[in-house]
Amino acid sequence: MGLRDRLLQHAPPIGSSQSYDDYVASGGYQGLKKALGMEPDAVTQMVLEAGVRGRGGAGFPAGRKWSFVPKGTGKPVYLACNADESEPGCFKDRQIMERVPHLLIEGCVAACHAIGAQIAYIYVRGEYPQSIAALEAALVEAREKGTVGSDVMGSGWACDVWVHKGAGAYICGEETGLLSSLEGGRGYPRIKPPFPAVEGLWRSPTIINNVETLANVPLIVRDGVEAFKSVGNDDTTGTRLVGISGHVENPCDVEIDPATTTIRDLIETHAGGVWKGRKLKAVIPGGSSVPVMPADAIDVPFTYGAVRDAGSLAGAAGVIVMDETTCMVDALLNLMQFYHHESCGQCTPCREGTGWLEKLVTRIWKGEGRPSDIDLLDSVADTIGGAQNGKTICFLADSAVMPTKSFLKHFRGDFVAAVENGGSPVWKAQEARRAKVSA
Amino acid sequence: MADELVKLTIDGREVEVPRGTKVIEAVRDMGSDVPHYCWHPGLTVAGNCRICMVEVDMGRGRQTVISCNLDCSPGMQVFTQSDPAKQARQDVMELLLINHPLDCPICDQAGECKLQEYSFEFGADGSRFEFPKVHKPKHVDFSEHVKFDAERCILCTRCVRFCDEIAGEDELSIVNRGDRNEIAVARGGEMTNAYQLNTVDICPVGALTSTDFRFKSRVWFLKQTRSVCGSCSRGCNTTVGTRWNKVLRMVPAENDDVNQWWMCDAGRLAFKHTAADERLGAPMVRKDGKLVEASWDEALSAAVEGLEAAGDGLFALVSARLTNEELFLARGILDKVGTQHVDFKPRTWPKDDLLRTGDGNPNAAGARFFGIAPGDGAHGLEALAESGLKAAFLCGEDLDERPDDLAALEAMDFVLCTGFHETETMRRCASVVLPGVTEFEKDGSFTNIDGRMQRIQPSLSAPGSARPDWKLLGQLLARLGGGEAPRSADQVLKSMGATHPELEGLSLGRLGPLGKSLPQGESPVTEGENTVTAGENTVTEGENTVTEGASA
Numbered sequence: 001m002g003l004r005d006r007l008l009q010h011a012p013p014i015g016s017s018q019s020y021d022d023y024v025a026s027g028g029y030q031g032l033k034k035a036l037g038m039e040p041d042a043v044t045q046m047v048l049e050a051g052v053r054g055r056g057g058a059g060f061p062a063g064r065k066w067s068f069v070p071k072g073t074g075k076p077v078y079l080a081c082n083a084d085e086s087e088p089g090c091f092k093d094r095q096i097m098e099r100v101p102h103l104l105i106e107g108c109v110a111a112c113h114a115i116g117a118q119i120a121y122i123y124v125r126g127e128y129p130q131s132i133a134a135l136e137a138a139l140v141e142a143r144e145k146g147t148v149g150s151d152v153m154g155s156g157w158a159c160d161v162w163v164h165k166g167a168g169a170y171i172c173g174e175e176t177g178l179l180s181s182l183e184g185g186r187g188y189p190r191i192k193p194p195f196p197a198v199e200g201l202w203r204s205p206t207i208i209n210n211v212e213t214l215a216n217v218p219l220i221v222r223d224g225v226e227a228f229k230s231v232g233n234d235d236t237t238g239t240r241l242v243g244i245s246g247h248v249e250n251p252c253d254v255e256i257d258p259a260t261t262t263i264r265d266l267i268e269t270h271a272g273g274v275w276k277g278r279k280l281k282a283v284i285p286g287g288s289s290v291p292v293m294p295a296d297a298i299d300v301p302f303t304y305g306a307v308r309d310a311g312s313l314a315g316a317a318g319v320i321v322m323d324e325t326t327c328m329v330d331a332l333l334n335l336m337q338f339y340h341h342e343s344c345g346q347c348t349p350c351r352e353g354t355g356w357l358e359k360l361v362t363r364i365w366k367g368e369g370r371p372s373d374i375d376l377l378d379s380v381a382d383t384i385g386g387a388q389n390g391k392t393i394c395f396l397a398d399s400a401v402m403p404t405k406s407f408l409k410h411f412r413g414d415f416v417a418a419v420e421n422g423g424s425p426v427w428k429a430q431e432a433r434r435a436k437v438s439a
Numbered sequence: 440m441a442d443e444l445v446k447l448t449i450d451g452r453e454v455e456v457p458r459g460t461k462v463i464e465a466v467r468d469m470g471s472d473v474p475h476y477c478w479h480p481g482l483t484v485a486g487n488c489r490i491c492m493v494e495v496d497m498g499r500g501r502q503t504v505i506s507c508n509l510d511c512s513p514g515m516q517v518f519t520q521s522d523p524a525k526q527a528r529q530d531v532m533e534l535l536l537i538n539h540p541l542d543c544p545i546c547d548q549a550g551e552c553k554l555q556e557y558s559f560e561f562g563a564d565g566s567r568f569e570f571p572k573v574h575k576p577k578h579v580d581f582s583e584h585v586k587f588d589a590e591r592c593i594l595c596t597r598c599v600r601f602c603d604e605i606a607g608e609d610e611l612s613i614v615n616r617g618d619r620n621e622i623a624v625a626r627g628g629e630m631t632n633a634y635q636l637n638t639v640d641i642c643p644v645g646a647l648t649s650t651d652f653r654f655k656s657r658v659w660f661l662k663q664t665r666s667v668c669g670s671c672s673r674g675c676n677t678t679v680g681t682r683w684n685k686v687l688r689m690v691p692a693e694n695d696d697v698n699q700w701w702m703c704d705a706g707r708l709a710f711k712h713t714a715a716d717e718r719l720g721a722p723m724v725r726k727d728g729k730l731v732e733a734s735w736d737e738a739l740s741a742a743v744e745g746l747e748a749a750g751d752g753l754f755a756l757v758s759a760r761l762t763n764e765e766l767f768l769a770r771g772i773l774d775k776v777g778t779q780h781v782d783f784k785p786r787t788w789p790k791d792d793l794l795r796t797g798d799g800n801p802n803a804a805g806a807r808f809f810g811i812a813p814g815d816g817a818h819g820l821e822a823l824a825e826s827g828l829k830a831a832f833l834c835g836e837d838l839d840e841r842p843d844d845l846a847a848l849e850a851m852d853f854v855l856c857t858g859f860h861e862t863e864t865m866r867r868c869a870s871v872v873l874p875g876v877t878e879f880e881k882d883g884s885f886t887n888i889d890g891r892m893q894r895i896q897p898s899l900s901a902p903g904s905a906r907p908d909w910k911l912l913g914q915l916l917a918r919l920g921g922g923e924a925p926r927s928a929d930q931v932l933k934s935m936g937a938t939h940p941e942l943e944g945l946s947l948g949r950l951g952p953l954g955k956s957l958p959q960g961e962s963p964v965t966e967g968e969n970t971v972t973a974g975e976n977t978v979t980e981g982e983n984t985v986t987e988g989a990s991a
Contacts, residue, residue, distance in 0.1 A: 343618070345618060350617075379567075383530045390503045
């Protein structure tokens, strides 16, 4: 593909995990060694210049985030690695954790050096036992070899890394919900200010970065800013790991050059095209919470900016593909059930509104909808959405609102049909089966 | 830093506030109000109800934000009444009610419910929600005092934060997720903290109700009287709710210098004695060994006769639950009689780090100030049984729980008792009984543990011909030759300046709703100090600006 495959360049196949020795043989821990010889601020400066943006979905520049850590507070600084990967459609971070765990560990320790932390917590999704096992095993090696522990690579500087297992809640992937959970509380997102960089874990300065973001750090430090920026463009520097799933022949994870790879390439080249020879109907490009794109909108490069300009978000790079047979009412119902179930219930609009959305979509899906329900659905979505307008503490409500509004915008016909024709074809098929069984 | 002022504009008015002030506080201090459920001035900011929305322009265009977590900053422009702010509040109201049972007709909170108030103020005229509501547990006992209705709950977490942050018992939390969320007592147990009824006060809706008060009365039929709790020397400010000449509930009234927004459960439930069956409604004198009802004139005459006969052989036990005005009059009586055998009975109460002082006498400071203590070489309460004294005056006090002292009283020639209910002491020992009243039936002042004089006010009328203690003591004093009987407690207080210069110029009205601190260093607050030295300090007027506690 004409791309130096950087994060997973030396990764063993799925199902196996790279050992410490193999990792070092392929150039591993050189970035950390170099970082330890640099002033912490110089490491932050490199990450800033590399322009690497948060791979968890928000796309905030990592170097800028690091620079928010206040100096001289007398409090410890923490690094929290967000490995919750809770967004439906996303399964890219596990590639790093399971196949090249030392890359993430190296990234964590290097980042700790840059921000002045000596403890990193990797908060791993509880449903990822393989990731947890691979990281734990790699940490045993790393402590033995001294890349983690009381004297990191002979520098005299101590840094520890801990794996924390989540207990199965979408909201714990929200960065401050993750902190609450890590402290042992309910995974409630926190009001801001204070921002976590100032007051995070145990009210101390805390930086929260996604797995893939941190995995890029050793490569940036080792190979330099220019090498990193040789892939991608000014908007999205470096590679992106993308998970492609749904109605494709070959669901997969790939590492791509976002500047030269379009969403169509992801589906047709990397995932073997839409399955069963069917036509494409819709794509959710960034994980289930981002706006859906119709089939004719996918000829855009997978950069943050290009996907945004095309009406959606690259988000956490979980590309969900839906073929022409998909009933979009049924697909939206699936999402509404999820977000209703996962709302933490803290803020009024999300707590009450996500349930209302699910009830409305269910009514349409079951053929009990009224023509006015379609506009009502859109209006209720407006009522609860808009964390940027202060409606809620975090973006979970928006995660339900963005699909709702975009589904209605691009696939209104499916909803009208469900209202007029007695429900979603999926519902009608289920009813027919039930009738047959009871007959 | 703390005193640094920030200038901003709120609804077109320029205001200056100390740095660190939240916008919701700045608006409140202007005398206006941003609607709020989860925010409470005494608790940390939760920011979950989302109704305190305002529009703000900090130089980058207008945006809507919650005002409870927004620091006032220089040059900020706040719009509390803009269309987007109002729309956001209306949206939150609609959402709060979609799963709410709307059972206002049978809800105890009706009349003081923030859901009702804000619906009335800016709710829509209907709901777009037409589905079955989420059902949750109802009438759950959180403890013997607190009932919970999860369907009415709006999950603002005020109760959770109160228990954790104020009562020091992290015993409530939220369980489940999303619109299935409900408040639960930790580990399925019961609430145990000694301040749990405050959660009922601060619950903005009808989710938490008081087992004691629920279904007793619609709150708008209650007569609300501001007073002071008589259970300990903290002197928590209260609002007493009465109807049918009965106290139905007592809740804390805000006083930042005393109890803030809180009071203990035991204190607020200590009003049952007002309705006790053994209340005294008429004076009594002992004839042929039996107490029989008598006229006030007859009883007062008998009392004066007994006191005068006793002279310096009188033992006087004066209650530290009496008001300052009453203690002053009692002191005057004892001076006229000429006795030094004077004391008050200590009374214990639980003690903690929040409010409860451990001293169950609400006016122990006043008792010390007015010299209710044995003179040099005289007998105090502990020496009563061996004193050999032949007459006693139990002024608002009894010795029911002290059998040796009761036996000593029984052997005396003359015992005068005042009090509001019939005691064992009266039945066995009293020669004359003069019926007084409870702290819910009279005017006056208590001096709390910090030397703050606070006003109590009557919320009930006393039974029968019982008289406020200041009145009956004033009449006794007059008959003992102490001039004219006072016509009011206020008149007594105003007259004190002549002998107690530090009280010069004081009146019950001047104490105001929040009370007045006596100058520090004066004897009223000195623990164990029994003699009074008249100081030169005078009470400074005007330092306590009278502001009715804003209902949080």
